[in-house]
Amino acid sequence: xxxxxxxxxxxxxxxxxxxxxxxxxxxxxxxxxxxxxxxxxxxxxxxxxxxxxxxxxxxxxxxxxxxxxxxxxxxxxxxxxxxxxxxxxxxxxxxxxxxxxxxxxxxxxxxxxxxxxxxxxxxxxxxxxxxxxxxxxxxxxxxxxxxxxxxxxxxxxxxxxxxxxxxxxxxxxxxxxxxxxxxxxxxxxxxxxxxxxxxxxxxxxxxxxxxxxxxxxxxxxxxxxxxxxxxxxxxxxxxxxxxxxxxxxxxxxxxxxxxxxxxxxxxxxxxxxxxxxxxxxxxxxxxxxxxxxxxxxxxxxxxxxxxxxxxxxxxxxxxxxxxxxxxxxxxxxxxxxxxxxxxxxxxxxxxxxxxxxxxxxxxxxxxxxxxxxxxxxxxxxxxxxxxxxxxxxxxxxxxxxxxxxxxxxxxxxxxxxxxxxxxxxxxxxxxxxxxxxxxxxxxxxxxxxxxxxxxxxxxxxxxxxxxxxxxxxxxxxxxxxxxxxxxxxxxxxxxxxxxxxxxxxxxxxxxxxxxxxxxxxxxxxxxxxxxxxxxxxxxxxxxxxxxxxxxxxxxxxxxxxxxxxxxxxxxxxxxxxxxxxxxxxxxxxxxxxxxxxxxxxxxxxxxxxxxxxxxxxxxxxxxxxxxxxxxxxxxxxxxxxxxxxxxxxxxxxxxxxxxxxxxxxxxxxxxxxxxxxxxxxxxxxxxxxxxxxxxxxxxxxxxxxxxxxxxxxxxxxxxxxxxxxxxxxxxxxxxxxxxxxxxx
Numbered sequence: 001x002x003x004x005x006x007x008x009x010x011x012x013x014x015x016x017x018x019x020x021x022x023x024x025x026x027x028x029x030x031x032x033x034x035x036x037x038x039x040x041x042x043x044x045x046x047x048x049x050x051x052x053x054x055x056x057x058x059x060x061x062x063x064x065x066x067x068x069x070x071x072x073x074x075x076x077x078x079x080x081x082x083x084x085x086x087x088x089x090x091x092x093x094x095x096x097x098x099x100x101x102x103x104x105x106x107x108x109x110x111x112x113x114x115x116x117x118x119x120x121x122x123x124x125x126x127x128x129x130x131x132x133x134x135x136x137x138x139x140x141x142x143x144x145x146x147x148x149x150x151x152x153x154x155x156x157x158x159x160x161x162x163x164x165x166x167x168x169x170x171x172x173x174x175x176x177x178x179x180x181x182x183x184x185x186x187x188x189x190x191x192x193x194x195x196x197x198x199x200x201x202x203x204x205x206x207x208x209x210x211x212x213x214x215x216x217x218x219x220x221x222x223x224x225x226x227x228x229x230x231x232x233x234x235x236x237x238x239x240x241x242x243x244x245x246x247x248x249x250x251x252x253x254x255x256x257x258x259x260x261x262x263x264x265x266x267x268x269x270x271x272x273x274x275x276x277x278x279x280x281x282x283x284x285x286x287x288x289x290x291x292x293x294x295x296x297x298x299x300x301x302x303x304x305x306x307x308x309x310x311x312x313x314x315x316x317x318x319x320x321x322x323x324x325x326x327x328x329x330x331x332x333x334x335x336x337x338x339x340x341x342x343x344x345x346x347x348x349x350x351x352x353x354x355x356x357x358x359x360x361x362x363x364x365x366x367x368x369x370x371x372x373x374x375x376x377x378x379x380x381x382x383x384x385x386x387x388x389x390x391x392x393x394x395x396x397x398x399x400x401x402x403x404x405x406x407x408x409x410x411x412x413x414x415x416x417x418x419x420x421x422x423x424x425x426x427x428x429x430x431x432x433x434x435x436x437x438x439x440x441x442x443x444x445x446x447x448x449x450x451x452x453x454x455x456x457x458x459x460x461x462x463x464x465x466x467x468x469x470x471x472x473x474x475x476x477x478x479x480x481x482x483x484x485x486x487x488x489x490x491x492x493x494x495x496x497x498x499x500x501x502x503x504x505x506x507x508x509x510x511x512x513x514x515x516x517x518x519x520x521x522x523x524x525x526x527x528x529x530x531x532x533x534x535x536x537x538x539x540x541x542x543x544x545x546x547x548x549x550x551x552x553x554x555x556x557x558x559x560x561x562x563x564x565x566x567x568x569x570x571x572x573x574x575x576x577x578x579x580x581x582x583x584x585x586x587x588x589x590x591x592x593x594x595x596x597x598x599x600x601x602x603x604x605x606x607x608x609x610x611x612x613x614x615x616x617x618x619x620x621x622x623x624x625x626x627x628x629x630x631x632x633x634x635x636x637x638x639x640x641x642x643x644x645x646x647x648x649x650x651x652x653x654x655x656x657x658x659x660x661x662x663x664x665x666x667x668x669x670x671x672x673x674x675x676x677x678x679x680x681x682x683x684x685x686x687x688x689x690x691x692x693x694x695x696x697x698x699x700x701x702x703x704x705x706x707x708x709x710x711x712x713x714x715x716x717x718x719x720x721x722x723x724x725x726x727x728x729x730x731x732x733x734x735x736x737x738x739x740x741x742x743x744x
Contacts, residue, residue, distance in 0.1 A: 003261045005170050005211060012214075012239060018261040020254045022393040023246045024426045026181050026347065028220065029373075033304040033311040034184035038192060040315050041328055043117050047089050047319035048100050048358040049075060051111045054150035055157050056082030063113065067094045070124040072295050075113050078145060084158050085148045087295040088115060089317035091122040103343060103360045105442060107353035115319070126293030137164075137207055140290065147289035148296045148361075153186070153279030154252065156362045159286065162276060163207045170274035171260060172210035174201060174283060176217040176224060177243060177250030180345035183365045185300040186280050188313045190217070190224035193284055194231035200283030201238065203290050208276055213238045214259050220245045247347065248424040252277055254393050266420055281364075301359060303329040305368035307336055316359050323355035325366050335370045342367040346374055347425035348438075380433040388427035388437060394420050398427040402437050405444035410451070413444050565664075569672040664725050671721070 011017075052058035059076030060083075063069060069088040076085045092115045100112035132140050145160040153175055174197075178186040190197060201213060215232065217225045219242045232238035243249055243258055253264045255277070262273040270277055281299060288294045297318050304311035309330030316325055322341060333339045342349040343357065344365055388398035397416055404413035421441050428437045 008171075008260050009212065012241065012259075017241070017243065017258050019244075020249075020257045020393050021395050022391050022426060023248065023254075024391050024429050025245075026247055026429060028245075029182050029304075030184050030187070030220070032182065032306075033302050033313055034187050036312050038188050038300055038313045038315060041317070041320065041325065043090050043119055043121060043317065044320050044324040045117060046095070046321070047092075047115045047117065047317060048321060048356070049086050049089065049113045049115065049319035050100070050102060050358060050360055051076060051086060051113065053086065053156060053318075053360040053362070054084045055155050056080070056084065058111065059083045059085045061097065061113070063094050063097075065094050065097055068092075069094060069115065070122050072124045072126070072297060074146075074148075074295070081161065082158055084150050085146065085295075086113070086318070087148055087297050089297045089319050090115070090117050091120050092117040101353055101357055103352075103357050103363060105350035106446070107357070112358070128293035129290045132203060132290050133206055140203065140207060144286060144289055147285070147294070149282065149285045149289060150296075150361055151279060152281035152285065152299060152361055153250075153364070154362070159278070159282055162278070163204060165208065165271050165276065167271055168274065169208045169210040169271075169276050170212070171276075172201075172204060172208055172213045173255065173259060173270075173275060173277040174213065174215040174280060175250060175252070175255060175277055176215060176221075176228070176280045177255060178221070179218060179245070179247045179250035180347050180365075181247075182304050182367055183302050183345050184304075185302045185313050185364050187221050187224050189284060189300050190221070190280055191227050194224075194227040196287040197228070197280050197283045198231040198238075199291060200286035201232075203286050204276075204278060204283065205237075210276070211237075214241050215239065216241045216243050216255050216259055218243050218245045218249065248393055248422070248426065251393065251422050251424060253422070266417065296361060299359075299361065299363070301325065301363055302365040303368075304365065306370040306373055307332055307340075307368040316363075318359060318361060320359045321356050322352055322359070322366055325359070326355065326368065331368050336368075337371055340369065342369070347429060348423060375434055379435050382433055382435060385432060387430045387432065391426040391430045393424060393426060394422060396421060398437050401444075402435065402440055405440040408444075408447070410444060410448050414448065418444060418448070565668060569668045572669070572672055572676070667721055667725070671717070 051061065057080050060079045061075065062077050063075050068091075069075070070091045071088060073088045074085050075088055076083075078085050094113060095116045096114040098112065098114070099109035100114070101107055102110040102112075104110075129135060129140065129143050132143075141160045141164055144163065145158070149159045150156045151159065151162070176186055176190055178184070201215075205213065213235075215228055215238065217228065217240065219225075225240060225242055229240050232240065241259055243255070248254055249258060252270065256262055256264060256270055256273070256275055260273075260275065262275065264270055264273055285296045285299075289296070298315050299318070300313050301316040302311075302313050303325050308326070309332060311329065314325060314328065322343070326341070331341075341352050341355065342365075343352050343363060344350060344367070346367060346369070349365065349367060382399065382402065384399065386399065388402075389396070392398055398421075400416050401413055401418055401421070404410070404416065405418070418441065421438075423438050423441060425438050428435065428439075431437060
């Protein structure tokens with residue numbers, strides 16, 4: 001930083017200031033309007049309140065056509081930090097919300113709320129912040145924003161944004177210079193309302209906490225300097241600085257350079273060098289908003305010029321048409337060759353298109369000059385005198401800027417720092433060719449802004465298109481990936497399903513095979529049991545003639561099965577004997593152990609037969625006992641328990657008979673096999689004997705001494721088998737009966 005805080009304070013204590021380059025000294029002509037107090041205008045019939053009156057974005061409309069409004073009622077709402085609301089200047093009815101000619105050099109129409117006044121001027125309920133020092137800063141800033149306050153001495157920067165910096169503030173500068181000719185609104189405001197301005201400064205100090213407050217006033221306003229000194233004498237940190245008269249000393253960057261010798265960088269802000277600047281009119285509006293609760297709906301406007309019969313300063317409502325102010329000041333258009341009204345001063349003001357242009361928050365002067373006061377701007381060729389460069393307070397090259405701006409070489413104009421121009425008009429004021437240089441600069445700036453806006457829109461559109469393309473590609477990739485994963489999942493599912501189907505088929509086949517095997521085993525077992533039962537029954541038949549009538553169906557079935565099994569056994573024995581005789585194979589004769597086993601089996605069969613006979617006789621006796629007498633009473637029905645016991649006994653007997661028949665069949669098969677072996681052995685021995693002995697002896701049956709003993713042995717074996725089968729059947733029947741008794 002070129003100058004530190006202590007050096008600046010030391011120089012200010014010595015009443016020494018700095019200077020800025022360039023500048024001009026035009027005729028002031030301030031005495032036309034600063035000799036009378038600020039007047040008050042009557043309420044106009046119609047007011048045209050422009051929605052946007054500041055740098056930033058416009059607020060959101062919250063009223064509609066036909067709605068009744070009160071004085072101070074908000075017409076828009078801040079939806080953005082850079083949005084400042086507007087308020088109804090008086091009570092009345094919203095007549096229209098449409099575009100209306102704007103207070104701008106171009107005169108382009110802007111959105112405007114038209115209000116028809118009811119002349120009652122009725123206020124809404126006001127909510128002041130008297131104890132603002134005990135309130136959070138954010139609440140004070142909100143009150144300033146809700147009051148619609150923006151900069152009233154320059155471009156209209158939102159005050160609540162400027163009053164909430166993120167850096168420490170060394171100096172708070174209050175701009176009371178008002179350097180442009182003819183304009184005296186700030187001068188009269190400081191003279192008449194110095195105390196309210198000081199209250200606004202107090203609020204700003206509460207928000208900004210500056211180290212020092214510098215109030216700059218040009219030395220051509222002694223009454224204003226004195227009034228401010230009286231108002232600020234209680235606070236030593238408030239310093240009144242008398243600045244030499246020079247145009248444009250009231251410019252933001254120029255006044256900072258004069259008071260602190262700090263230079264604001266190009267495209268920078270005063271906060272970049274530790275300084276915040278506010279206008280005296282802004283301080284008055286802050287005081288009104290905080291201590292009275294009033295929004296910004298009026299301001300002091302200087303109406304002056306030799307074409308006005310009564311030049312003065314007036315409290316004008318925001319939205320008042322220029323024609324209303326001129327009519328109250330007795331504007332005389334006959335003093336002009338053609339009507340010429342300027343909004344602003346002669347250096348930086350612009351010609352209004354018609355008298356319906358409304359007053360806005362940054363309007364400080366309405367100038368109606370005669371033809372002799374201001375030159376007619378008869379533009380001539382540039383003589384390259386460089387007077388414009390000498391007068392430029394920003395040290396630019398106005399001549400080169402003029403050439404490039406006029407030739408629409410906007411890039412080259414920007415290379416010469418076109419946007420550093422503050423449009424003070426000093427170059428045009430000193431131009432001997434009367435070239436309206438500022439006019440060319442403004443047009444070039446507006447064209448560049450339009451190009452930049454179009455470029456930004458194009459860039460945003462391209463960015464949106466690229467993002468859309470990227471999004472579509474990403475979505476396509478996502479879909480492809482999704483389809484791929486789905487296909488893989490389906491493939492895996494099909495493979496898994498195929499494997500499961502194969503597994504299911506294999507399991508079904510295994511179950512079918514197992515079931516078939518189980519059926520075969522069951523059939524074999526049932527057949528074996530049936531055969532054994534038949535054999536047992538057949539063996540026991542000679543000894544059980546008394547049971548024929550009771551067991552006739554079972555005996556018949558068993559006898560039939562036995563005959564079939566015997567026939568099969570005989571066929572097998574015959575076939576085996578034939579094969580043995582043919583192949584001369586030695587057949588083994590049953591050993592003594594086998595014979596003993598067969599004898600034991602025969603004994604068991606006999607026991608089984610005896611048990612079956614005994615059980616049958618007991619059943620017949622029970623049945624005979626239960627038969628009623630010829631003339632006896634009707635017997636009671638059998639109980640379920642006795643019936644079930646009888647059925648269980650029958651089932652048990654049947655099962656026992658089946659098992660005995662199966663065993664009998666196996667014994668018969670074994671006997672048949674043994675007979676076949678024995679016959680085969682006998683045939684072999686006979687063949688051997690025939691070779692040694694005469695054929696007649698072999699064929700003579702009388703010489704076979706072993707035939708009769710063999711027959712006797714077979715009868716004995718058969719008897720033993722029958723006894724064994726009977727014993728086995730009897731044991732089985734007894735065991736089945738015991739089980740049946742337990743289960744019942």
